[in-house]
Amino acid sequence: GINWPLDAKGEPSNRLELITSANGIAHENAHDALADVTALIAVTKLIKQKQPQLYDYLLKMRDKKVVQQLVNVDDKKPFVYASGRYDKEFAKTTVAFPLTTSRNSGVVVYDLRYDPTPFVGLSAEELSAKIFASWEERQAEDFVKLPVKELQYNRCPAVAPLGVLEQGYGWQKISLDLKTVQKHQNILLDNPDFAEKLRTIFENKPAFKKLPDPEAQLYDGFLNDRDRIRVEAVRNADERELADFHPEFQDERLTPLLLHYKARNFPRSLSEDDLAQWETWRAQRLQAQLPQFMASLQRLAPTATDDQQFTLQELQLWAEAIVPTED
Structure with a gap:
């Protein structure tokens, strides 16, 4: 029901002006704040009309208690997570695993696409260096990114149970499989001290400095x-x-x-x-x-x-x- 646009490289794009154009939605003065808000409301109405179940489901994620039922550090289970922080080649989607709480009512999650083995034995100092590496440090050829991120319960995250991947070639679309997910999950469960080190790091993470500008x-x-x-x-x-x-x-x-x-x-x-x-x-x-x-x-x-x-x-x-x- 929704025409999804492709960019110049033939890849799906989330650019608002392309989505509106592909679906016949008026969007004059793209990038003007009011025009973009109006266009975004129109796209939201289109999603509600064409994909009402998806719309209703994601709307429930406004309630952090609903999110906590799915992403629960007291009953850890893998879940599907779509975020702009994840790779475009995998449709910005992965299977994540809740590790531990972080400050500000959040949870630290691990991207089960990646083998935890190289990371679980690192010291807290080594893990912290990876988490808080500067942009320049991340450009080094030998830099290996730590595949963890904070999920905030109160920011309407796009999360879903693992079962959604069983529909319509879901696993293939994100280039993952259940065997890999279970293998990496078991490594995390066998190394609880890894989660504890991350909890300490994230709970003591320095607050953002107030910018002088x-x-x-x-x-x-x-x-x-x-x-x-x-x-x-x-x-x-x-x-x-x-x-x-x-x-x-x-x-x-x-x-x-x-x-x-x-x-x-x-x-x-x-x-x-x-x-x-x-x-x-x-x-x-x-x-x-x-x-x-x-x-x-x-x-x-x-x-x-x-x-x-x-x-x-x-x-x-x-x-x-x-x-x-x-x-």
């Missing part, structure tokens, strides 16, 4: 009603009015955010102090990002064509030109 803090919390009124006043003010507008926000994120708003949209509204603060922030941001940007150019260079090499060189010159020199 106010624009990266927008999802840290909602605004109160008083600040909403002040924000609306900012949005309605013109350049001249903004120059003399100094609202007293209760939310500490909003004062620096106002500076960024004025600097980007109404630079002539900035006072000398405002301009100095903005230039200091801009310089620090550019200087902090430059090493990573240059490293990315260097990674791309060995395989680049002549035209691409020219583009990379131009990008390097541009970056060097816009980054202020340190005093």
Whole structure:
């Protein structure tokens, strides 16, 4: 009932604009927030109409108690798990096994596609190094990813009992088989200390650092009603009015955010102090990002064509030109 689109490589795609196009759903101004929400609602209605059982089942996953009945660390059983973190070549789906609890009402699960043998004997320090490896460390040829992830009960995970794979060549579609799943499950059950080490690691996992950039803090919390009124006043003010507008926000994120708003949209509204603060922030941001940007150019260079090499060189010159020199 639903036409699933293919990308340029002939592989199934989850891109919203392709799904809407393949199913005759109006989707003007793709990537506009409101247009995308409207299109997503239309796709959801299509799923409900064409696949009502699937829709009703996944809707139940909003209830974390329903999820806990299937993903239960007190009664461990393998389950089917679809997640954007899993490989595209396996339809983003695997058979996972609940190992132990983690903080924030979650559970650590193991991807039974992979043999646990190389991992169960590792120390807590070695496991932690794999879990918290940086992006650069993960690109090393000898890096072996630890196939575990956190499942959050309260985030509507797409999970299902193992029996769904018995229908319509389910096992073949995800390139797995029951024998492999049972073999890897038994290895985990024979090594309970592996789960215990992971429990300690995840429960003591450092919290995400609060980012200094106010624009990266927008999802840290909602605004109160008083600040909403002040924000609306900012949005309605013109350049001249903004120059003399100094609202007293209760939310500490909003004062620096106002500076960024004025600097980007109404630079002539900035006072000398405002301009100095903005230039200091801009310089620090550019200087902090430059090493990573240059490293990315260097990674791309060995395989680049002549035209691409020219583009990379131009990008390097541009970056060097816009980054202020340190005093």
